[in-house]
Amino acid sequence: MSAVIENHHDDHHHGPAKGLKRWFYTTNHKDIGTLYLWFSFAMFLIGGAMAMIIRAELFQPGMQIVEPEFYNQMITLHGLIMIFGGVMPAFVGLANWLVPMMIGAPDMALPRMNNLSFWILPFAFFILLSSLFMEGGAPNFGWTFYAPLSTTYAPPSTTFFIFSVHIMGASSIMGSINVIVTIMNMRAPGMGLMKMPLFVWSWLITAYLLIAVMPVLAGAVTMMLMDIHFGTSFFNAAGGGDPVLFQHIFWFFGHPEVYIMILPAFGIVSHIIETFSRKQLFGYSSMVWAMLSIAILSFVVWAHHMFTVGMPLAAELFFMWSTMLIAVPTGVKVFNWIATMFRGSITFETPMLFACAFVVLFTLGGFSGLMLAITPADFQYHDTYFVVAHFHYVLVPGAIFSIMAAVYYWIPKWTGNMYDERLGKLHFWLSFVGVNVTFFPQHFIGLAGMPRRVPDYALQFADWNMVSTAGAFLFGFSQVFFLFIVIKTVVGGKKATAQVWEGARGLEWTVDSPAPYHTFTTPPKVS
Amino acid sequence: MSGGNYYVPDSSRYPIFAAVSLFLLVMGAGGTINGVANGSTVLYIGFATMAVTMFFWFRTVVQEHLAGLDSAQLKKSYVFGMAWFIFSEVMFFGAFFGALFYVRNFAVPWLAGEGEKGAPIAFVQEMGVDFWTGFQNTWPVIATPDAGDAYEMADKSMAFPGWSHVAEWLPLWNTIILLSSSVTVHFAHLGLKNGSRKAFNRWLGATVGLAVIFLGLQAAEYYEAYAHYGLTLNSGIYGSTFFMLTGFHGFHVFLGCCMLSVMLVRSVFFNHFETHDHFGFEAASWYWHFVDVVWVMLFFFVYII
Numbered sequence: 050m051s052a053v054i055e056n057h058h059d060d061h062h063h064g065p066a067k068g069l070k071r072w073f074y075t076t077n078h079k080d081i082g083t084l085y086l087w088f089s090f091a092m093f094l095i096g097g098a099m100a101m102i103i104r105a106e107l108f109q110p111g112m113q114i115v116e117p118e119f120y121n122q123m124i125t126l127h128g129l130i131m132i133f134g135g136v137m138p139a140f141v142g143l144a145n146w147l148v149p150m151m152i153g154a155p156d157m158a159l160p161r162m163n164n165l166s167f168w169i170l171p172f173a174f175f176i177l178l179s180s181l182f183m184e185g186g187a188p189n190f191g192w193t194f195y196a197p198l199s200t201t202y203a204p205p206s207t208t209f210f211i212f213s214v215h216i217m218g219a220s221s222i223m224g225s226i227n228v229i230v231t232i233m234n235m236r237a238p239g240m241g242l243m244k245m246p247l248f249v250w251s252w253l254i255t256a257y258l259l260i261a262v263m264p265v266l267a268g269a270v271t272m273m274l275m276d277i278h279f280g281t282s283f284f285n286a287a288g289g290g291d292p293v294l295f296q297h298i299f300w301f302f303g304h305p306e307v308y309i310m311i312l313p314a315f316g317i318v319s320h321i322i323e324t325f326s327r328k329q330l331f332g333y334s335s336m337v338w339a340m341l342s343i344a345i346l347s348f349v350v351w352a353h354h355m356f357t358v359g360m361p362l363a364a365e366l367f368f369m370w371s372t373m374l375i376a377v378p379t380g381v382k383v384f385n386w387i388a389t390m391f392r393g394s395i396t397f398e399t400p401m402l403f404a405c406a407f408v409v410l411f412t413l414g415g416f417s418g419l420m421l422a423i424t425p426a427d428f429q430y431h432d433t434y435f436v437v438a439h440f441h442y443v444l445v446p447g448a449i450f451s452i453m454a455a456v457y458y459w460i461p462k463w464t465g466n467m468y469d470e471r472l473g474k475l476h477f478w479l480s481f482v483g484v485n486v487t488f489f490p491q492h493f494i495g496l497a498g499m500p501r502r503v504p505d506y507a508l509q510f511a512d513w514n515m516v517s518t519a520g521a522f523l524f525g526f527s528q529v530f531f532l533f534i535v536i537k538t539v540v541g542g543k544k545a546t547a548q549v550w551e552g553a554r555g556l557e558w559t560v561d562s563p564a565p566y567h568t569f570t571t572p573p574k575v576s
Numbered sequence: 577m578s579g580g581n582y583y584v585p586d587s588s589r590y591p592i593f594a595a596v597s598l599f600l601l602v603m604g605a606g607g608t609i610n611g612v613a614n615g616s617t618v619l620y621i622g623f624a625t626m627a628v629t630m631f632f633w634f635r636t637v638v639q640e641h642l643a644g645l646d647s648a649q650l651k652k653s654y655v656f657g658m659a660w661f662i663f664s665e666v667m668f669f670g671a672f673f674g675a676l677f678y679v680r681n682f683a684v685p686w687l688a689g690e691g692e693k694g695a696p697i698a699f700v701q702e703m704g705v706d707f708w709t710g711f712q713n714t715w716p717v718i719a720t721p722d723a724g725d726a727y728e729m730a731d732k733s734m735a736f737p738g739w740s741h742v743a744e745w746l747p748l749w750n751t752i753i754l755l756s757s758s759v760t761v762h763f764a765h766l767g768l769k770n771g772s773r774k775a776f777n778r779w780l781g782a783t784v785g786l787a788v789i790f791l792g793l794q795a796a797e798y799y800e801a802y803a804h805y806g807l808t809l810n811s812g813i814y815g816s817t818f819f820m821l822t823g824f825h826g827f828h829v830f831l832g833c834c835m836l837s838v839m840l841v842r843s844v845f846f847n848h849f850e851t852h853d854h855f856g857f858e859a860a861s862w863y864w865h866f867v868d869v870v871w872v873m874l875f876f877f878v879y880i881i
Contacts (some may be wrong), residue, residue, distance in 0.1 A: 071587070161588050273818075291687075298671055
């Protein structure tokens with residue numbers, strides 16, 4: 050019998066292994082959660098630096114700083130890194146840290162596979178970033194990599210881009226299988242499905258979406274690879290294929306992907322609003338059903354990204370109405386959050402500030418989404434800065450604010466130290482102002498007709514672009530400040546109690562702060 | 577629901593070895609395709625390290641099982657894990673089937689000028705401009721819209737050749753073989769449940785044999801296509817969908833065959849698997865039934881209609 054098995058009993062009495070081995074070989078959900086969170090933070094800063102290059106170029110009309118080719122590589126990598134390297138790993142990191150503690154499980158269901166899911170990611174992004182130094186430069190076709198830009202006209206590094214997407218997908222699928230199995234199989238006795246914390250519910254649904262669509266993305270990039278190197282004609286009309294087919298397959302993945310990046314945020318915000326309103330969450334079961342409806346609807350709305358591509362009228366109408374239907378369950382959630390706050394004894398600590406900003410600004414992003422859902426109107430808005438404003442409103446003050454809220458909310462549980470409340474509030478206000486100054490003017494220039502993904506633009510858009518760039522640098526530097534706050538909290542600070550927040554509910558608040566290396570080795574009883 | 581102590585493995589070096597192997601594998605594959613020096617060497621090293629890592633990783637899991645470390649609850653994690661993995665595979669094939677349906681129902685008719693969205697092409701053709709004139713909406717697409725040198729023209733497709741030639745139609749034989757192998761693997765399972773290791777080994781051996789025959793016939797069909805039909809990956813959309821769908825299916829048959837062979841070796845040489853405790857085999861047999869179902873879909877949508 051191998052040493053692996055014999056050591057196992059000692060392990061539970063000891064803390065983590067020492068040195069780098071701890072991080073390379075770990076099977077501990079808290080270690081892996083930490084790895085995911087730091088990785089996503091690094092990617093957030095790298096993707097953010099690319100955004101700064103983009104905004105600096107757009108500060109004034111005319112070509113200022115970078116070549117158009119390089120600009121295209123920046124917009125492509127910025128999108129890919131923020132989505133696959135920033136937001137998604139951050140949510141997986143939160144799931145790793147929180148799901149086992151919230152359901153009273155000793156760890157994730159398949160701990161070794163959990164480690165593999167993480168360690169694939171640094172390699173995948175090393176490949177993606179190394180494409181910048183390859184002949185012909187990095188991928189330059191936008192994060193949506195539409196054919197034929199990504200096939201016939203693509204740089205040679207596209208091959209490596211394709212393989213990096215493949216292994217990112219493998220990582221996501223394994224991670225999601227782990228989350229689903231953990232939730233289905235590892236809940237403490239007495240915790241029925243409808244007693245699960247909402248963050249756990251949101252991740253159960255997210256993991257299902259991931260397992261359903263990441264293989265479709267793998268299929269799409271495989272077809273690209275075959276078209277580029279092996280003579281197939283999936284996306285080539287001359288051979289009987291269709292470039293529009295690429296868009297259909299891509300968005301069949303892409304739209305559920307959008308909800309993958311927002312459903313965990315719904316879970317996080319529900320917990321935070323409940324805690325700081327000191328009331329039970331309003332409408333728990335309707336929250337669950339709303340998330341389920343959103344998830345199911347997400348599979349039948351994909352072509353609203355391609356209204357101008359030339360689809361039959363029936364398809365345009367179907368995708369318009371199905372898209373608008375999503376506003377109903379989303380509205381249920383927004384009203385539930387407001388109803389939870391109604392007559393609560395609210396305090397506005399940093400997590401609550403981020404959560405409130407989330408509710409308002411995400412709703413704003415949702416409304417611009419409704420505008421885009423109207424097919425005839427979309428013919429006007431399509432591929433303009435209005436779209437850029439829309440999806441940045443749902444992703445930055447949506448997904449990313451929720452991640453920041455989660456970090457402030459749970460960091461006392463992770464580190465045992467309280468963050469500095471004054472610095473946290475300052476970070477919030479800088480981010481809040483920065484994000485709105487950056488993205489709100491983009492609605493105006495978009496409606497006025499400025500196309501997205503351009504390094505240069507007509508003179509009439511100059512003023513608002515200048516404002517937007519100023520906001521972007523404010524937001525960007527605020528995140529370096531966030532890094533400082535996080536490090537400061539990890540290093541020291543006021544000791545946190547086990548309960549941490551007065552109104553917090555849930556099993557994770559019953560264990561010490563910082564949470565011991567192993568929690569719930571015997572499951573707690575949930576009544 | 578959790579009852580007692582769940583086995584949480586100690587830290588392990590296999591996952592990161594697997595991650596490094598995967599990295600070498602894809603860097604090697606990309607390098608080979610792009611013609612980078614030593615690309616294929618890296619690829620082979622990646623394959624080798626991956627195989628070794630997986631061998632030791634699975635060996636550890638089996639040893640843990642034999643040592644009695646996995647509770648009923650842990651077994652359930654493996655069961656759920658395998659089920660969701662197969663679901664992800666279903667969605668992967670879904671992408672290729674989706675492409676096939678889209679091309680057949682929309683792209684090809686429109687390219688031939690049919691329907692509302694084909695009208696612009698029809699109009700251009702009527703104006704006498706040589707814009708894919710003469711392209712017909714037929715399936716299989718033998719003549720591509722652009723009839724230039726870019727495409728290899730196939731003489732024949734893999735579709736049903738008519739009742740007079742049915743006996744030499746390989747896909748039919750492959751269907752019979754693969755369907756029978758699903759039955760034999762089920763008999764193997766029944767044998768195990770009834771406590772007969774002999775029956776289990778024989779039926780499982782028969783299944784692996786059928787799998788190998790299937791792969792051989794599939795290779796023969798590909799040879800036929802390339803050598804005699806002129807049907808290649810480069811023959812336009814029909815060749816693309818045909819080879820990608822059957823190719824990925826064949827690759828999955830190969831994987832399933834490897835899984836079943838491992839189970840056979842475990843049973844014959846190590847006496848693994850108990851009457852009521854044999855999820856390793858069950859997982860492989862689920863996978864086998866899955867590739868069988870995919871084949872039935874393929875036979876129907878790729879070969880028959």
